[in-house]
Amino acid sequence: MSSIDLNARIPNNVNLVDDRTLQRALEHWQPAFLDWWKDMGPSDFLKSDVYLRTATGVDAAGWATYGSVKMPDYRWGIFLADPEPHRTIGFGDHMGEPVWQQVPGEYRSTFRRLIVTQGDTEPASVEQQRLLGHTCPSLYDLRNLFQVNVEEGRHLWAMVYLLHAYFGRDGREEAEELLMRHSGDTDKPRILGTFNEPIDDWLSFYMFTYFTDRDGKYQLKSLAESAFDPLARTTRFMLTEEAHHMFVGETGIGRVIKRSLEVMKELGTDDPAAVRRAGAIDLQTVQKYMNFWFSSALDLFGSESSSNAGSYFANGIKGRPDEAKFADHREIDTVYHFEGPDGAGGIKNNEVAMRNAMNAITRNEYVKDCEVGLKRWNKLIERAGFEVELKLPSDRFHRSIGAWANVPTDAAGTPIAKDAYDALCRSALPSAEDRSFVKSLQVRVVEPGKMAAWIAPPDRGINNLPVEYEYVRLN
Ligand code: BYC
Numbered sequence: 518m519s520s521i522d523l524n525a526r527i528p529n530n531v532n533l534v535d536d537r538t539l540q541r542a543l544e545h546w547q548p549a550f551l552d553w554w555k556d557m558g559p560s561d562f563l564k565s566d567v568y569l570r571t572a573t574g575v576d577a578a579g580w581a582t583y584g585s586v587k588m589p590d591y592r593w594g595i596f597l598a599d600p601e602p603h604r605t606i607g608f609g610d611h612m613g614e615p616v617w618q619q620v621p622g623e624y625r626s627t628f629r630r631l632i633v634t635q636g637d638t639e640p641a642s643v644e645q646q647r648l649l650g651h652t653c654p655s656l657y658d659l660r661n662l663f664q665v666n667v668e669e670g671r672h673l674w675a676m677v678y679l680l681h682a683y684f685g686r687d688g689r690e691e692a693e694e695l696l697m698r699h700s701g702d703t704d705k706p707r708i709l710g711t712f713n714e715p716i717d718d719w720l721s722f723y724m725f726t727y728f729t730d731r732d733g734k735y736q737l738k739s740l741a742e743s744a745f746d747p748l749a750r751t752t753r754f755m756l757t758e759e760a761h762h763m764f765v766g767e768t769g770i771g772r773v774i775k776r777s778l779e780v781m782k783e784l785g786t787d788d789p790a791a792v793r794r795a796g797a798i799d800l801q802t803v804q805k806y807m808n809f810w811f812s813s814a815l816d817l818f819g820s821e822s823s824s825n826a827g828s829y830f831a832n833g834i835k836g837r838p839d840e841a842k843f844a845d846h847r848e849i850d851t852v853y854h855f856e857g858p859d860g861a862g863g864i865k866n867n868e869v870a871m872r873n874a875m876n877a878i879t880r881n882e883y884v885k886d887c888e889v890g891l892k893r894w895n896k897l898i899e900r901a902g903f904e905v906e907l908k909l910p911s912d913r914f915h916r917s918i919g920a921w922a923n924v925p926t927d928a929a930g931t932p933i934a935k936d937a938y939d940a941l942c943r944s945a946l947p948s949a950e951d952r953s954f955v956k957s958l959q960v961r962v963v964e965p966g967k968m969a970a971w972i973a974p975p976d977r978g979i980n981n982l983p984v985e986y987e988y989v990r991l992n
């Protein structure tokens with residue numbers, strides 16, 4: 518196993534002490550990162566003691582240490598999963614050749630762009646969530662928010678390490694730019710659409726951690742297959758942290774649903790207006806938020822047919838999630854079929870080279886994974902004796918990227934007239950009124966163990982501690 522230097526200014530398992538130039542460059546970037554954290558990270562909680570897990574190793578059994586930390590003192594480090602000896606390239610035209618420890622010159626700008634795109638999303642999400650602490654539904658949730666935030670900060674470090682270590686001056690410039698673009702900024706926005714959407718209520722936060730962090734999971738899984746071994750090892754370790762982010766989303770949405778079911782039972786009605794009057798979030802509103810965040814996350818996969826994606830696959834740059842489970846790792850003459858709009862209000866079948874369809878294939882895996890939570894939530898509803906069913910909308914609905922971009926369809930994916938679509942969007946997506954209702958519930962609850970009225974308590978606390986534990990001490 519690689520040795521871990523936890524006492525270094527930048528904790529790492531990449532022997533940073535042996536590369537003074539790189540170490541100095543990263544130590545130069547570190548204060549800029551901390552300034553960014555103070556300006557753009559969680560607003561107002563710099564002095565609070567937060568019960569956080571910190572990555573202190575990379576082995577599956579015990580890589581994390583839990584303890585009370587002030588966020589600016591968090592030990593953001595550089596951790597790569599251990600190398601796999603004799604690893605060979607698992608797909609594309611270079612299949613079977615040894616993996617690369619350096620970036621081949623001909624793929625340099627492509628890798629840089631992918632690493633920058635990945636890196637850009639990490640600080641973007643911290644910026645999007647920066648005000649949420651003020652309206653936390655409990656100390657348990659506040660702690661989870663901050664856990665997600667510090668780990669997205671670490672994911673930024675992971676990408677910045679690659680830029681500094683393998684891309685020379687361009688890489689250092691890109692690392693600086695990662696702190697200059699900001700979510701929602703009109704002049705210098707973040708690169709991908711979803712990361713410029715505001716997240717100013719906790720229902721959106723849970724939706725984001727369920728749907729958007731899960732895009733992260735699938736993109737990281739694809740990058741974990743890369744022939745560029747340092748990228749593969751970096752993203753493999755990031756995936757271990759990602760699981761908690763999606764846990765926060767899944768349990769968060771589940772607790773919102775559980776609370777509205779309790780209210781529905783108490784009142785003996787599923788009338789959304791009654792649920793709202795009782796201070797809970799009705800399931801129809803949950804569905805609308807889901808429609809919005811799911812369709813926005815689908816856009817993050819790019820187009821169904823993409824020559825970019827085709828060349829990433831051909832060249833060993835980016836594979837499919839869990840590449841080993843696919844039968845053919847070259848996909849030379851194979852094709853992929855998907856339905857797209859015919860331009861006249863109907864549907865037509867498209868055939869594309871399999872290699873160019875990698876975005877669609879990755880997205881399909883993602884959608885399957887999204888369904889898992891829905892099954893669980895619908896069980897809760899069914900067990901409570903109500904007929905409502907939550908559903909993911911079709912992947913054609915409300916899209917801005919890909920074959921179905923700006924094509925009016927209903928939530929089942931059937932093309933419809935523009936005015937019918939506009940009316941549907943008003944009822945199937947969160948309206949200004951829905952958003953302000955959800956916002957009206959956002960009151961800060963900071964007494965240990967207490968929950969806001971619109972959300973049920975979690976089943977258990979963090980790291981075997983009770984739910985009542987004081988997870989954040991607000992100093
Ligand atoms: N918004 O050929 P196409 C995470 C651009 S989330 C704006 O289909 P390609 C996290 C595209 O760049 C994971 N632009 O796209 C989650 C291209 O531009 P050029 C983030 C978009 O290249 C929560 C053009 O449209 N990681 O980690 O096959 C919290 C043509 O598109 C969008 C990654 O994304 C969009 N939605 O695939 C914290 C992995 N979609 O070339 C963190 C790295 C497409 O014409 N990125 N475009 O200038 C990639 O692998 C690819 O860039 C994409 C796009 C999959 C995103």
Ligand code: FE
Pocket residue numbers: 639668669672733
């Ligand atoms: Fe991340």
Ligand code: FE
Pocket residue numbers: 669730733759762
């Ligand atoms: Fe994440």
